[in-house]
Amino acid sequence: MAEDVYVGIDVGGTKVLAGVVDNRGRILRTVHRATPGRRVDVSIVEDALTEALGELVGDGVVRGVGLAAAGFVDVTGERVMFAPHLPWVDSPVRARLEERWQVPVALENDATATAHAEATYGAASGVEDAVVVTLGTGIGGGIILGRQVHRGANGMAGEFGHIQVVPGGAACECGGHGCWEQYASGNALVRFAREGLGTRPSILEELCEGNPSALTGPMVTRAAEEGDLLAHEAFGQVGDWLGVGLANLVAALDPGILVVGGGVSAAGDRLLEPARTALLSSLVGAGHRTVPPLVVARFGAQAGLVGAADLARQRVARLALQPPRGGPG
């Protein structure tokens, strides 16, 4: 393995994606496997990460590993506090994996790692302040201020998905109602398409074999690509809510750019055009300000691992600056 490469591992609710990343944010190779699930012992998940790492680097030397986890990571980057789809609960994951792998390990929330990747090498690089929103099953996010990710007092800044946009609206897994991620996410796309079934002819009827509850995001994407109107409308609804919510974030933060990543962002302008329209019409003082450009993230679904690898690089650099322990080296 080359000298200046690091490994990033993104562990989500369904998939572990690991990759070797160079010092310009380029992914040299990746491996992936299924996430063992939430109801298993943490050791099962950590074994899976270890296997992925082994498959990726073999007998090569690893300088550092970054872990991007789909869960709440404490502000010191030591512990996973809680993860809806993973077994860790208030668990010192960073130190345990560092001990196991005998290599410097960095730990970060996956959306924060994504924002870090886009700020460092991606769509927000060179911009002072940015908002990064990742649309997957739900909404994740990160705030870039002064070219650094803003983590907040608890390390929980950027939880945009649970901003309430509709009082008493759709029920959310968080226990609340009307959260933004119920209106602008992969789940929302499927719900909007499902609600439209039967109101007009659509190839979605065929794709889901007449069973609305079998409808999936990839089906809606495929139908939209084939020109299906109902699928287009579902993307339009998601895009509209995306723009409304982004207008709220722009009113609060006034960033220089808006970056949209995550699986749903692969739809590109089908999603972003209605979002831009809604952003312009919802944003206060749009005539008296520069409205930030709304762009697709560079790294897509690989941003988490790219960001995690770079955070590992930063950790190794910091460790190199510290005086050696145990006397003069």
Added chain:
Amino acid sequence: MAEDVYVGIDVGGTKVLAGVVDNRGRILRTVHRATPGRRVDVSIVEDALTEALGELVGDGVVRGVGLAAAGFVDVTGERVMFAPHLPWVDSPVRARLEERWQVPVALENDATATAHAEATYGAASGVEDAVVVTLGTGIGGGIILGRQVHRGANGMAGEFGHIQVVPGGAACECGGHGCWEQYASGNALVRFAREGLGTRPSILEELCEGNPSALTGPMVTRAAEEGDLLAHEAFGQVGDWLGVGLANLVAALDPGILVVGGGVSAAGDRLLEPARTALLSSLVGAGHRTVPPLVVARFGAQAGLVGAADLARQRVARLALQPPRGGPG
């Protein structure tokens, strides 16, 4: 006039409030007068500021003047771009007043100056990241990050009042609908009380002499102080919406403290208790994080002038660091 004092002038839609402030944020004396209005020439407003300054300092020496204006100030702090209640439009206010007064002048948006005052000398001093919300006729605000006010790409960060909280909700002066300031502000307090008139006995009927459109914020405050249930409920509704909106800001920013200022904040716990309840029940992951304390601002209606005076102090300090123009001094 003592050596190390500066003048702050807060120019709002109805009132000009000017004060002399020492280097610990203490107000030594103030003067005020009515704002001439929006439909006059800018020179009339600037004459009024000049008179207030003269009345305040007489023949004394002024080291610097800070102006906090109720309008959009550009990111360089040079121009008032637009102000709903003042005549300036894209106007180089800072340089013109500096020329006229022959003293260093700093210019800032009033809510940003308020946030600066609270971060430097007030309720948020010593806290790394804070959100400051000012409740008056509408909602203003400021974001403190790393103990500094975050201004944003256009200098327009902190426009919390126009975050949409109710799709298709109450019409707002900004042209939008359902803006937060239509639900958590002095105007909202009056509207909620007015909507309740006739549904139960209330001394508000008497106070407004049977004319609901004559109802004012001070009447609702007085009624609440006298134990009037309807007035209490109106404060409860405003407090509830305040908490819901603050939960959104905490989800996004994860600050260490929430500071509420402006005229409506004088209600104290009558407003903040329902807000704390709503914040706790609306905030995602409240069980897995430190929920930020929600406190009243220190400076109340005088925060703008205190912040402006301190920004003038900072400007003078910066100017002192620059090499003199025109050769060796």
